[in-house]
Structure formats: structure tokens, C-alpha cells
Amino acid sequence: MQKMPKWADVALIPLINLMIAFLISAIVIFAIGENPWMALRTMVEGTLLRAEGWGYMLYYATNFMFTGLAVSVAFHAAQFNIGGEGQATMGGLGVALVCLAFPWPHWTVALLAATAGAALFGAVWAAIPAWLQARRGSHIVITTIMFNFIAASVLNYLLSNVMRPMGSMDPSSARFPDGAKLPTLHDMPILGQIFDKNTPANITLFIALAACVLVWVLIWKTRLGYMIRAFGKSEAAAKYAGISPFKIIMISMIISGALSGMMALNTVMGYSEKLILNSVEGAGFIGIAVSLMGRSHPFGVLLASLLFGFLYQGGAELALWTSIPRELITVIQALVIMFTGALDNMVRTPVERLFLTLRREGRG
Amino acid sequence: MTYDTLLQLLDSMVRLGVPLLLACLAGLYSERSGIFDIGLEGKMLVGAFMAGAVAFSSGSPWIGLLAAIGISVLFSLIHGVASITFRGNQLISGVAINFLASGLTVLVGQTWFGLGGRTPALENSARFEPITLPFAEALSGVPFLGPLYAELISGQTILAYAAFAAVPISWWVLYRSRFGLRLRAVGENPAAVDTAGISVVRLRFTAVMITGLLCGIAGAYLATSAPSAGFGREMTAGKGYIALAALIFAKWRPVPALGATMLFGLLEAISIRYPNIALGPITLPVQVMQAAPYILTVIILAGFVGRAIPPRAGGEPYVKER
Numbered sequence: 180m181q182k183m184p185k186w187a188d189v190a191l192i193p194l195i196n197l198m199i200a201f202l203i204s205a206i207v208i209f210a211i212g213e214n215p216w217m218a219l220r221t222m223v224e225g226t227l228l229r230a231e232g233w234g235y236m237l238y239y240a241t242n243f244m245f246t247g248l249a250v251s252v253a254f255h256a257a258q259f260n261i262g263g264e265g266q267a268t269m270g271g272l273g274v275a276l277v278c279l280a281f282p283w284p285h286w287t288v289a290l291l292a293a294t295a296g297a298a299l300f301g302a303v304w305a306a307i308p309a310w311l312q313a314r315r316g317s318h319i320v321i322t323t324i325m326f327n328f329i330a331a332s333v334l335n336y337l338l339s340n341v342m343r344p345m346g347s348m349d350p351s352s353a354r355f356p357d358g359a360k361l362p363t364l365h366d367m368p369i370l371g372q373i374f375d376k377n378t379p380a381n382i383t384l385f386i387a388l389a390a391c392v393l394v395w396v397l398i399w400k401t402r403l404g405y406m407i408r409a410f411g412k413s414e415a416a417a418k419y420a421g422i423s424p425f426k427i428i429m430i431s432m433i434i435s436g437a438l439s440g441m442m443a444l445n446t447v448m449g450y451s452e453k454l455i456l457n458s459v460e461g462a463g464f465i466g467i468a469v470s471l472m473g474r475s476h477p478f479g480v481l482l483a484s485l486l487f488g489f490l491y492q493g494g495a496e497l498a499l500w501t502s503i504p505r506e507l508i509t510v511i512q513a514l515v516i517m518f519t520g521a522l523d524n525m526v527r528t529p530v531e532r533l534f535l536t537l538r539r540e541g542r543g
Numbered sequence: 544m545t546y547d548t549l550l551q552l553l554d555s556m557v558r559l560g561v562p563l564l565l566a567c568l569a570g571l572y573s574e575r576s577g578i579f580d581i582g583l584e585g586k587m588l589v590g591a592f593m594a595g596a597v598a599f600s601s602g603s604p605w606i607g608l609l610a611a612i613g614i615s616v617l618f619s620l621i622h623g624v625a626s627i628t629f630r631g632n633q634l635i636s637g638v639a640i641n642f643l644a645s646g647l648t649v650l651v652g653q654t655w656f657g658l659g660g661r662t663p664a665l666e667n668s669a670r671f672e673p674i675t676l677p678f679a680e681a682l683s684g685v686p687f688l689g690p691l692y693a694e695l696i697s698g699q700t701i702l703a704y705a706a707f708a709a710v711p712i713s714w715w716v717l718y719r720s721r722f723g724l725r726l727r728a729v730g731e732n733p734a735a736v737d738t739a740g741i742s743v744v745r746l747r748f749t750a751v752m753i754t755g756l757l758c759g760i761a762g763a764y765l766a767t768s769a770p771s772a773g774f775g776r777e778m779t780a781g782k783g784y785i786a787l788a789a790l791i792f793a794k795w796r797p798v799p800a801l802g803a804t805m806l807f808g809l810l811e812a813i814s815i816r817y818p819n820i821a822l823g824p825i826t827l828p829v830q831v832m833q834a835a836p837y838i839l840t841v842i843i844l845a846g847f848v849g850r851a852i853p854p855r856a857g858g859e860p861y862v863k864e865r
Contacts (some may be wrong), residue, residue, distance in 0.1 A: 207647075207650070211650060211651065211654040212654060259632075259634055259635075261634070261638065311841070311844065311845050315844075315845045315846050316846070317841070317844035317845050317846070318844065318853065320579075320581070320634050321787065321788075321791060321840070321844060322841055322844060324581070324784055324787075325784075325788065325837040325838075325840050325841050325844075326837075326841070328781065328784065328834060328837045329834050329837050329838060329841075332830040332831075332833050332834035332837075333830070333834075335830050335833075336828050336830040336831075340828060464638070464642070467635070467638055471635065502653075503650075504649055504650055504653045504660075506645070506646040506647075506649035506650050506653075506660075507646065507650055508646070509642050509645050509646030509649075510642075510643060510646035510647055510650060511646075512642055512646070513639045513640070513641075513642030513643035513645075513646060514639075514643070516635060516638055516639040516642065517621075517625065517635075517636065517639035517640075517643070520631065520632060520635035520636070520638075520639065521625035521626065521629075521631035521632055521633075521635045521636035521639060522624075522625050522629055522631055522636075523629075523631060524629040524630055524631060525629045
């Protein structure tokens with residue numbers, strides 16, 4: 180017998196968790212001597228009431244969709260992939276190598292090739308910790324953390340010693356050729372009327388949306404997805420049913436790494452148009468918050484990504500117009516992770532008890 | 544390389560290794576009790592911030608140290624409540640704590656001092672100054688051992704000596720005291736400890752609080768132990784994760800923790816002093832040294848060079864059978 184109705188599990192509890200996180204954030208804003216209501220208004224006005232704000236919000240949300248889906252796919256297989264940061268860094272390297280390889284004739288071809296490059300590099304970077312987990316029993320959380328740092332060192336080395344064009348002092352690669360320039364929302368029919376030409380949101384947004392659908396199909400509509408979920412729920416039962424743990428860990432982590440890597444399409448190819456240091460900017464970690472909030476469901480991930488996109492852009496607005504630093508967003512992010520992730524039982528247990536009591540009274 | 548350079552290098556190793564050592568021992572208590580803690584970084588960071596801020600406001604490094612320990616223990620209690628009381632995911636709680644620390648230190652620091660998250664520079668009297676051990680002057684003329692004593696062993700701050708003292712103390716606590724036996728047992732088999740009539744919850748909370756205490760000292764060392772003179776934004780810069788790596792490298796044992804943290808300290812010292820090392824035809828770039836602790840940890844974790852086996856009940860919330 181279920182302890183509470185499904186809607187309470189998927190919507191009510193995350194909503195309560197989120198409300199607690201926001202309430203505490205408001206207290207934090209109040210404690211540093213600012214007005215939480217004014218802060219919220221600044222964020223809404225700067226983000227939701229202007230096309231430019233929407234452009235940035237969608238740009239950030241695109242990143243978070245990729246990393247959020249990445250964490251979710253791994254979560255379904257009971258693997259905690261905390262290495263999105265490193266996988267996205269390596270994905271960026273893949274994108275840059277592809278984009279710099281040819282004077283691409285058209286962005287469509289370049290995008291296809293760059294997607295493959297990003298996914299491949301991200302997947303390889305996730306596959307090593309996955310193999311170490313599956314074959315050698317090395318804890319995947321620790322190895323993926325280590326791989327984040329190793330990726331940062333690799334990129335730092337390549338950008339300062341190998342990929343830096345002659346005569347340039349910046350640790351960054353050469354500019355990508357014009358043929359690898361992705362269309363932004365401004366270059367598209369209808370949307371072009373709304374967004375101006377400086378908008379950072381680009382065609383990658385639609386790839387992210389497609390990825391949401393594909394992950395949903397994979398996890399809930401395919402045999403492989405069923406195996407992943409079965410393995411995630413109970414390793415012993417999955418083994419008994421003939422599911423190979425090695426295969427599931429490898430496949431789920433490779434998909435996860437590929438998704439993280441594809442985030443670089445948005446930041447490196449769509450926005451900076453060259454490979455720079457730290458283009459990931461913590462999006463790999465935000466994927467954890469997004470996935471927890473979205474209950475590892477692609478639709479939840481989509482909503483959570485939009486929320487975090489709003490928070491990110493709103494944070495920039497706050498830093499611009501008020502004396503609240505951008506880091507407020509980091510605090511909100513931490514509280515969301517804490518309440519929707521680690522402290523979930525704090526809300527869940529009383530709510531479950533409430534539903535049980537209601538049911539008993541209804542019957543009696 | 545002359546003897547003098549070697550001593551300077553070793554001195555720099557100690558300076559960089561001490562916060563790692565404190566954080567590593569901190570992690571040891573928590574993880575030995577079965578509570579994974581990837582929030583060492585965050586606790587060190589809030590500790591460093593409070594140490595810098597309070598030492599500046601009060602003019603005393605000791606009050607700063609107390610504040611550092613206080614906030615760090617508070618953060619470890621949050622981790623305890625999430626992972627022991629509410630049986631939440633310990634890794635997720637650790638991630639949240641790191642972000643909370645990273646955001647709050649800048650937010651509060653900017654509001655408090657308006658220096659972009661930095662705390663104001665500390666006067667000499669507001670930070671821990673080097674202590675000259677007896678006879679350091681007199682003995683410095685003695686060949687070989689004299690300079691070693693005068694420059695490396697003498698002239699560290701009280702927090703550094705405390706960190707080194709914590710190694711044998713931790714060894715004794717872990718392997719020779721009743722608390723240590725119970726601590727190790729609760730990390731391997733909490734049900735057995737429970738059956739013996741000892742409270743798993745209480746034991747784990749104690750361990751988590753010791754972790755907070757040591758992380759607080761580590762933070763205070765970063766911000767208020769000379770030559771540091773105040774807190775800087777994101778001051779820990781991944782040291783908490785290196786300490787975690789050292790803990791695995793040391794296979795969750797206190798004496799090897801000393802070796803591991805000093806090795807990682809030495810690697811960092813070398814990478815600062817010699818950015819590019821020429822080895823015959825190839826030059827080792829600085830990034831290799833920077834990544835070395837992480838690569839070594841992965842190799843150790845993979846079990847290619849000795850196997851690192853974590854405490855058996857690590858990461859799993861304990862549910863009493865009903």
C-alpha cells in the first residue's frame with residue numbers, strides 16, 4: 180500500500196522543500212540588511228519582464244538541462260555522478276577540436292560533428308571512473324571529484340601551452356571559423372522578432388529540449404531504461420534477473436558523461452566561440468541541484484533548469500542594481516540541494532503520517 | 544639544489560601541508576564512524592572566514608580560533624542532522640555544505656567589511672605568530688642539524704605544532720581508547736555496536752563534531768597563522784578535496800595521514816617553486832604537479848598500488864531494526 184498519493188510525492192513534497200529553501204534564503208537576505216521582497220522584484224523585473232533577461236535565462240537553463248539530465252540518468256542507476264564539471268570541461272575540448280579542425284562550410288554540419296565530439300569527450304571522461312567503479316570498486320563519487328580537478332589541469336595545460344595561438348597572451352584557443360557559428364534565437368523566424376542580436380541563447384536550447392524527450396523515452400520506454408532503473412532500485416534483484424552490473428554502470432555513466440559534455444555546445448560553440456578556461460562555471464554542480472529538485476525526471480529537470488536559469492540571471496541583476504552579491508545564488512542553490520536532497524525525510528515523514536491519518540479517519 | 548633551498552622547500556611543505564593534515568584527520572573521525580564527509584572544504588572555508596573576521600574585530604587570534612571552531616562545528620551538526628537524524632544522503636549533504644560555505648562567506652564578508660569577500664589585513668598581534676623554540680639561535684651554527692632545527696622545526700605557529708600533535712593523539716584515541724574502538728566498530732558494523740547497548744547516534748554525532756573541531760582549526764590556520772593575515776575569498780581552493788584524497792591515500796589511518804598530507808604539501812611546494820621541471824628531453828609542466836595528488840588518489844583507489852578499503856558501513860544511514 181502506498182503511504183501517500185503520487186501527486187504528493189512528485190509535486191507536493193518538492194514544493195514544500197523548495198518553499199523552505201526560499202524562506203531561509205529570504206531570511207539570509209534580510210539578515211544582511213536587504214529587503215527580500217525588493218530583491219525578488221529586481222530579479223523578476225530583470226529576468227522575466229525583458230526579452231534580454233529571457234535570452235540569458237534560457238541560455239543558462241540550456242546548460243542546466245544537460246547537466247541535470249546527466250546527473251539524473253546516473254541517479255537512476257544509483258550512481259552519483261558529481262563529475263559533470265570535468266565532463267563538461269572535456270566536452271568543451273571536444274567541441275573546440277572539432278570546430279578548429281576544418282573551415283566548416285555550414286553550421287549544421289559543424290553542429291553535428293561538434294555534438295559528436297562533445298559527447299565523445301564527455302563520455303570518455305565519465306567512462307574511466309565508471310570502469311574503476313564497476314571493475315575495481317573505486318567509489319565513483321571520489322573518482323569523479325578527482326577527475327574534475329584533473330580535467331581542469333589538462334585544460335589549463337592545453338590552453339596555455341598547446342592551443343594558444345602564437346602571439347596571444349590569453350590562455351584560450353583561436354577563434355572558431357565562421358562556418359561553426361551557431362544561430363542564436365535572434366536568427367530564427369518569429370523568435371527573431373523578440374530577441375535582439377546580442378542574445379546568448381542559441382540553437383543548442385532545442386538540442387537540450389530534445390535531450391529531455393530522449394532521456395524520458397530511454398528511461399521509461401525502453402528495455403535498457405528498465406534495466407537501469409531495476410539496477411538502481413536493487414542491485415541484488417537486478418543481478419538475479421540477469422542484468423550485468425558492469426554493463427549498466429558503464430552505459431549509464433557513458434550516457435551521463437555524454438550529456439554533460441554536450442553542455443559545451445551551448446557555452447563554447449554557441450557563446451564564447453573559442454575554448455576558454457572555466458567555461459563551465461559550476462554548471463556541472465548545479466546539475467545536482469536540478470536533478471534533485473526535478474526528482475530525476477526529465478520534465479522535472481526542465482522546470483528546475485528554468486528556475487535555476489531564472490536565479491542565475493536574477494543574481495546577475497541583483498549584483499548590478501543592488502548591493503547583494505551574486506553569491507546569493509550559490510546560497511540558494513546550497514539550500515535547494517540541502518532541502519530537496521539531504522533533508523528530504525524531514526518533510527516526507529510528517530507528510531506521510533498526515534496522509535495516513537487522513538486515510539484512517541476517512542475510513543473510520 | 545643547496546641545503547638551504549631544501550630547507551625552504553620543506554618549510555613551504557609544512558606550511559601547505561598543515562591545513563591538509565588537520566582536515567584529513569577531521570575527515571578520519573567522521574568517516575571511521577561511517578559518515579562520509581565531502582564537506583571538509585566548506586567547513587574549512589567558513590572556519591577560515593570566521594577566524595579572519597573575528598580575529599580582526601576582536602584583535603585576538605584565539606577568539607578568532609574559537610569562532611572558527613564554533614561555526615565549523617555548527618556546519619558539521621547540520622551534516623549530522625541531515626545524515627544521522629534524518630538519514631539523508633551524506634554525499635548530497637556534503638555538496639550542499641560546500642556550496643553554503645562558498646556563498647555565505649562572500650555574502651556575509653561583503654556585507655560585513657565591503658572588501659569583495661576578503662577580510663581586512665590582520666595586525667601581527669591578531670594572528671598566530673611563529674614560535675621560536677629554545678636554543679634555535681644558539682644551535683643554528685651546528686652543521687646540518689642546526690639550520691634544520693632553527694628553520695624547519697622551530698618557527699612554526701602554535702596551530703602547526705597542534706596539528707602535528709594531533710597525529711599521535713588520534714592514533715592513541717583510535718587504537719588505544721574505548722571511544723576509538725567503538726568508533727571503528729560503528730563504522731564497520733553499527734548493528735553490533737547497537738546490540739552491545741551503545742548509542743550509534745550519539746557516537747556518530749560525537750565523531751562528526753570532532754570533525755568540525757579539526758576543520759575549524761584548519762580554517763583558522765589558513766586565515767590567521769603567519770604569514771597569512773586574513774581571509775581571502777575561496778581561500779580553501781580545493782584543499783578540502785585534497786585532504787579527502789589524502790585520507791584515502793592514507794587508507795583512513797592517522798599516521799599515514801601525516802605522510803600523505805606532507806607528500807601532497809611537498810608536491811604543491813615544488814610546483815610553486817619550480818613551475819616547469821626539466822627531466823632530460825621532456826619538461827614536466829606545472830599542471831602535472833598540480834594534478835598529481837588527484838591522479839595518485841585515483842591510482843590508489845583503483846587498487847593498482849595497495850588497496851584502499853573504506854569503512855564498511857560508510858555512507859549508509861543506520862536504521863534500527865524494529
